[in-house]
Amino acid sequence: MSQDFTDITGLPEELGLGDDLASSQQRVTISVDTRRYGKPVTVVAGFDPSAVDLAALASTLKRHLAVGGTVAEDRIELQGEHGDRLRAALADEGFTVET
Template identity: 60%
Template sequence: MADDNDDGLGSVSGLPDELGIDDDLARADQRATVRVESRRYGKPMTLVEGLDPKAVDLTELASQLKRALAVGGTVEDDRIELQGEHAKRVPDLLRERGFEVA
């Protein structure tokens, strides 16, 4: 997240962009919620909601979660949908990536 005048300093922290501090701060400001819904034919779907799509690349985060869990999923309506019941494992995966989970 570069400043408007593009001086190489982060707009949030004021520190050099290459440190990645602004990305960490953006993640720390996010509070994700994880819940499981029953879908068609009673199949469980784990939903990750509450993340700001302007501050977090939801598609990349979904890819990381899908890879870690070895499941399919998608990003729809500013939420991540993962196939299966993963309410116990997803919060830990999100915390490892710097997110706060409610």
């Protein structure tokens, strides 16, 4: 009984509905750390690395927020403090953000 989403719905795989479903089922958390010289870093954690391309998502978030950042240890680190704007960007990508 191991069917994937496209087998169940009968829709073509090119639509990417399985990817949308995988991201909507994940619950991520946002926290702010302080690094060297008191600089804030926003950390987004809680991803399933097998279901999400973290490098591509980090690139999208960095471009949307116009900041630098990196992927480290299955989490995304963004330079600066980005509360509501980051929540909105993650919601646009289909993720649920826990408070």
